[in-house]
Each structure stands twice: as structure tokens, then as C-alpha cells.
Amino acid sequence: MALSRATHRTIVGWTFALPFAVLFVVFMAGPVIASLGMSFTDIRGTDLRTPLNVGVIGLENYARLFSDTRFLRAAWNTVLFVVLGVPLTIVLALAVALGIDRGVTKFRTVFRVGYYLPVVTSIVAVAVVWRFLLHPDSGMVNGLLGLAGIDGPNWLTDPDLALPSLIVMAAWRGMGTLMVIFLAGLQSIPRTLYEAAAIDGAGPWQRLRDITLPMLRPALLFAAVITGIGYLQVFEEPFVMTQGTPLDRTLTVSYYIYNQFGFGNYGYAAAMSYVLFTVIVGLTVVQFRLLRPKT
Amino acid sequence: MRCRIPFVVLMTSLLAVAACGRETQTGAAPQQPSSVGEGKATGEITVWAMGGEGENLGRLAAGFERENPGATVKVTPVPWDGAHNKLASSIAAGQTPDVSLIGTTWMGEFAKTGALQPTPSSFDRAAFFPGLWATTEVGGTSYGVPWYADTRSLYYRKDLAEKAGVRPPATWDELKSFAQALKDKGGAAQGINLQAGGTGAWQTFMPFGWQAGAELVDGEGKFTLDTPRMRTALEYYTSFHRSGLSSSDRLVPGAQVADFVSGKIGAFVSGAYDRSVILKQGGPEFASKYGVVELPKGERAASFAGGGDLVVFKNARNADGAWKFIRYLSRPDVQAEWFTIQADPPAVQSAWQDPALAKDDFLQVFGRQLKVAKAPPAIPTWEQVAAVIDGGIEQAARGTASVSDVLRTMQASAASIGTGN
């Protein structure tokens, strides 16, 4: 053998990575470099045919962001979305996955398919139905509140309630995907661990805390990272439900970026995207730290 | 290892852009108009048209192909949803067809990219409604030809108005008492629905702004959003929301017509396209229950002018055929034929004398309205300024800021966005 084992492993590793590496070099690297470059220029939609004839303005786009009150409002809304939405979605999805996997023996297929339906339902239908559920006069939510003698608000136009309403809707939509991931994760926990715990007299909560959650850590990390990224980039819910109204209370960073691209402010929108990227990296690093396997 | 990647990326991109700087354009000399040859069109002409226009344009093109046996028209229908994105990306990549339909408010932006050919001088601008032709003119040069028109008039519930004993309004004061009567005596929850913010609210507001004598830009192209006349208009417009005659909540697309049909909304401002939507939802018997009149006059009559323009791209393979096809589509008889196919109001004035349109009383209201309709300035930053106005209307309608504060902020934001020239 002429090759050392380390070199051999490196060759094998990169061979397995080849498809990704090739596509990365061909399709991903260029656009990332180009768009990052854009963020240091004053490029606008009107420069699209002559992208090299633009002014280099250094960090000006980035500096401008922090005095843009609409961006700051969008950033705050997005933070709320993540802080409230990520735990809510994960807890709901985990509860459903545990319920289906451990709590029931019949109708599992019905439950699995049923809880996945929001993921596949057209966003337009979802939007119509949610507006209808949240309708101030004839909505089901306010109907139920009415039974309890509470006069329900107009959820989507009340400046304080619009964003929470969208968060609940996003959790409802995102739950199915995470449920599937947790179901898959639950399968890799050996049954023998539970049997041993049962012999030791551990109750259901103890088993959840001591076995299920620790063993589910890789799936939880994946779920937390994916949901965090998804909610930091949340776009569809405000886009179809409120378009940022009322008074920018549901304006999110991604929606604002979308608007800025639409207005042709390519440089500014690119700068905003890379600020968002930096925040996503930060959040992901924190999540990796928090959910690192304990050895 | 991981830290080095962003650094490398950063350096490469900086090097890439450091080599170039923005060249100031040498003079603002108007572009020379394109020329169209004599004789018949030949070769393949590729056309993008959005939505229903794209679905049905092929039927009009058949007539063109009969007259020009050497030419074939290949229409690709493009969804309205995402059309702006597709056009922008295609211009950037040079993947454009010969001809495309373009929403009138996008003209400033796309013309400014330099991707569009100037309109040949053989097109007679006087044949079109002036407000529509204005949408094609960017910096003094026309970059396209109006294809179909959109303007806004007042839809109202005839039956509710009769019940309330009021006649359709002709002045601002009458509109106010009309809405009040539709609400109090006609039983409509909203006497009139005036969009109070959200995308496109400016299209409902600006007719009132223009009626008050306000303008969006002055003769030098500077924004004039904070003027006494604009203030009069915004105060009048939002008085409907503050007095509960119109809801200040955003309606979902389609809900306005649904609520109009069910009697919750007594009147609203919209384009001719809502006729088919109303009849589809209300059924044929609903035809006698509603009417449409020109918008009431303030100091002057005015409305919004929009619709669709046809443009030819600079890198068109068949520019000659493209302009000939557009010339065909601008012929009064073809414009009238298009109305019978797609119900798009013609952009060419003389087409309105065609029997199919002349006997249509409903449509003639919009025909009269078009004569006084005005277009927003065709500048690249228009959509962004429009969003500022939408946001200002929402604040004023909800009463979270005073009209004077709203206008001052609107003017400052618009000034800082600039006209993109």
C-alpha cells in the first residue's frame, strides 16, 4: 500500500462528497460570491444588464440598515417569531410524535397522515381557512370564546395580536414535518433501554427525561436548527395573510428583503440577506452548543 | 478552517467589484426611436403575455398570421404571480423574448435597465388615451405601446341606494352623504369600502388626490406629496374610515366583491375587470342590483390609469416582426376584437366606437373615466414610493398619526428614495 490510511480516508471521504462538491462549485459558490459582492455596491434593478457598472460603497448598505426603522421593526418581529415559534412548534410536534408512537396502537396511519395534512395543503387554502377561523364576527375561534362569554378580538388586524396569530399558524403548518422527523428519530432508540428502565421502576416522565429526550438529541438538534432557520426566514405566512399589516407589525426580515428586491434595491437587499445569514449562523451555533451530545 | 472561507469569499468579491465603478451616463440624450420596415412581417415572433391575456392572445395572433403568411407568433403565457420576478431575472440574464406585456407601473424600472427598445415614431400617440401613453414614457422617451386600459370608477348597490332614497354621487360632498345613506338606510355595514392600506391602496387613494388638484411630482420631477391639496385629499379619504363609513381593516383579495354581493359593502372603487367577478359570484340576476358611475369630481375629474403595455426588448431576434405585431394589436378593429375575447378595455380611443363597445353602457362609464385618468410617474423607484404611500394611508386611516404628520413622513421618505434618475 503506497497510500497512508489517512490519505486513503481523505480520498474516500471526498469521493463520497463529490456530487455535493461539484454542484457546490458549479451552482452555489458563484451566486453566493456574486450576491455578497452585490451587498457592497449600490446596484439596483436598473443595473441588471450592466452589473459591473455600479458604485462600490463598502459597508454603507450595512450601516444604513441599523438606522432603517422598518428593518428594525422587521428584525424585532422576526426575533419574536423565532423565540415563540421554535419552542412551540417543537413541543407540539414532539407531543404528537410521542402520542402516536407510544400512546396509541390503533389508527396510527390515520394520525400520521392526518397530522401531516397541513404540510401538504396548499398555502392559499390554508390562508383562506385561517382567515375564516380568525374572522372577528363569524370565526370559529371567537365563536368558542363567545361561549365562554369573552368578546373575541379581530386577530389579524389588531396590532398586538396579528403576529402571535401568525406564529400559531406557522407552528400548526410546521408541526407535521417535525413530527415525521421525531417519529423517525424515535425508531432508533433501542427498546431494551426502556425495558431496563421499567425494571428499575422508572415512571413515564422519568423515561421521557432520562431516555427519550437524550436519545432524541440528534433529531432535536436537526429540528431546532431547521425550524430556527425557517422562522428566521419566515415569509409565506405574512405574505399570504397580512402583507406586513397592521402597521408593519407582521413585517418580517425576509418579507422586507423580498420587498426590497422587488423595489430593485439589490445591493441593500443583499446586505440585509447577509445580516440575516449572520444571525442564522449565530443561532445555529448556539443550538449546536446547547444540544451537543453529552459524553 | 471554517473561518477562512468567508474571508476568501469576501476578498474575491471585493476584488471583483473594485475593478469597476459607476460610470455616469454621458448626457441624457433621448434615445433614437426604433424603425419599422415596410412590407409584411416574417419569421417567428416570441411573445410573453401574463394570465388570461397570455392564455387568449394566440386567438388574436391567428389574424396577424393570416395577414402575414411568413410570420408565426409564439405566445408563452406567464403567470401574473411572479411575473415581475421573471422579467427582472430574464433581463439580467438576457433571456428575453421579442415582445412582452408589462404592467404599466413597472415601465419606469424596466425601461431604465436599457433592455427595452424605444417606440418607433410611426406609432401615433394621439390615438391612445393620454394617461395610458404617459405610462410608456420614461425620461421623455416612449418605450412601449399601451395595449389595454384599466381605470377606476365607482361601483354601487342600486337596490340599496333606492332603498335609501339616494342617487349616485357627482361631488365629494354627495359621495359622503351617499355612503352615509347606504349605511344608515341601506343596511350596508360599510357605506363604501376604500382600501385603507396594504399593497395598492394608493390606486384607490390617488384618484381623490388628483381630484383635489394634487400631483405626485412637480414639473421638475420632484415629489410633491406634502402639499395642501394632498392634505385635503387624504383628510377627505380617511374621514370615511374615521367616521366608520369604511372599514380600516385590510380586506383579502376577492373579499371586497364577495361582501358587495352580500350587501355588506354598499359601494367601492374598482376597475371594469370586476364586472365579470361580480356576475360570477352574484349570478346573472345580480346585474340589475348594481350600477357603476364615474368617480365624483373634486376640483376636477380624475382617476387612475393603468393596464398593460407591450414592449420590444433590445436583444429581440425579430424586432421588425415584433413591432409589426404590436402595430397590428393597436389597430382599432383588433383592439375591439380583443375586447370581445378577453374583455380588456381598449387603450386606443377610436376602438370605443366599435358597436361591441358602443352599446355597452357599463363599459362606456369607464371609457369616459379614462379620458381624465392619470398615471403615476414612470420612474424606476415608483413601486417603492407607492409602498410608502400605502403605509401612510394605513396610518392616517387608523388614526395612529395625524394627516399632516403622515404627509410629512411620506414626503421625506419619497425624497430619500428619489426618482432613480
Added chain:
Amino acid sequence: MTAKGRWWVYVVLTAGLLAVISPFVWMLLSSVKPAGEILGTPPTWLPGHVTGEHYRSLFERLDLATYLTNSVAVAVAVTVGNMVFCSMLGYVLAKLSFRGRRLLFGLVMGMLMVPGMVTFVPLFILVSNVGLANTYSGLILPYLVQPVGVFLMRQFIGELPDELIDAARVDGAGEARIFARIVLPLCGPALATLGIITFLASWNNFLWPLVVAQTEDMYTMPVALALYSVGQNSIDYGLLLAGAVVVVVPVLLLFTFLQRHFTQGIATTGFR
């Protein structure tokens, strides 16, 4: 582990189920309502009058065979590509120590985090310049190995017992053999998850196919549905909902087929 499950779990899950499926049910019911009823206020569940007009319009006006073929071809290619390539990379990232592993994982995570909007136009310029506009390759290649899939497979393969793989290595098995014969067979739940996530994302993708397709015969279902149901100033909700129902059927079939695999994992083989 109780053998039959607990009654209260059934009650809670069923209550949740009703809340969760209601929009889907409404979508089904409303796709057979006349236009006026769909957006009527107050909204209704049951159609007052059942009509098949939206479905008829869908099947008559749209060249469904073409759009469905395109959608299926793209989604299947993207899904298969991701299942193969993401698990390959996921395997070496999780179980093989080699030079550049951290760099590769960093790139994968980086790509996962770059907002798609910012690279959209540059990517299209690139794809168009290499002549892939209006081709299946242009629709498929940029999505063939997605970072989210690599990350998912790395997370799951990382959970497989090291002893298993080390034992095979000691026996002299090559990495390709270990991957194909030992790792992949144990990845059922993860592969099923990856398959459904990738398929659904590709199936619903709108903006990229819209921009890449230059002629109508390259349109996918979402592009065609948007074309026929959304106007400049109005939306045909009937057609939109009927289309949404037709589009969801293949995804649901795939999910129902795959979901059995979510619960067939290594747990049954009793490792560790």
C-alpha cells in the same frame, strides 16, 4: 409501554386531528362550491350547491398531462438524487474521519443558511449562461444535493452504533460496501423522511421553475395553476382550490406509502 395505549391519548390526538385537518377538509369541500360561495360571508363548510365546474375547467383549459409529467420528472429526479447523494455525504460526515470533513460540513451548513432570495438572480444568470434555461437539467441540477438533506442524514447516521461500522472495517470491507450493505439498510426512517421532504419541496417549488421555463411545455403544475387562476386584479379561487386538490393527491399517496417506513428502524433489530 402499554400494550393498548391510553384512552386519553386517543382523545387528545383526535381532538388535535380535527383542528389540524379542518383546512384540508375545507379545501376539498370548497373545490366543489360555485364561485360565489367560496368567499361568501359568513363562510360555510358544506357546499350549498355542488358543482364540478372548477374541475372541468381545470381538465379542459390546462394541459395537465404535460405539467404533471414535468412536475413528476423533476420531483422524482431531485428526490432520488438527494436520497443517494445526501446519504453518501451524510455518511462520511458522520462516520469517517478525513481531512476536509469540517470544511465540508461548514459548507453544507453555510449553504443551508444563505437565504435563497439573495442568490436567486445570480443563479439564474449562471444557469442561463451555461445554456440550461428551459431544460430539465436547469430545473433539477441546482436542487440535486440539498444541504438540508445532508444535515438530516448526518444526524441520523451519526446515531448508528460505531461498533457496527468498525467491525466491518476490521473485516476489510470498503467504505462503499459498508455504506451500501450496512448503513443504507438501517436508514429506512431517515430516507423516508428525506424523501418526503425533498419531494414535497420540489413538487411545490414555484419561482425557480417559473423563471427557468421559457415555454409553456416546460411548466410544472404550480406554475400552470398560478397562470390559470391568478389574474392581474382577481383570483379564481375555484380553479385554485380544485388545482390544489389535484396537486396534493400524489404527495399524499407518496406519504401514505412512505409513512410505514418511519416506524421500521434499527430499534427492531435491537442494537446497542
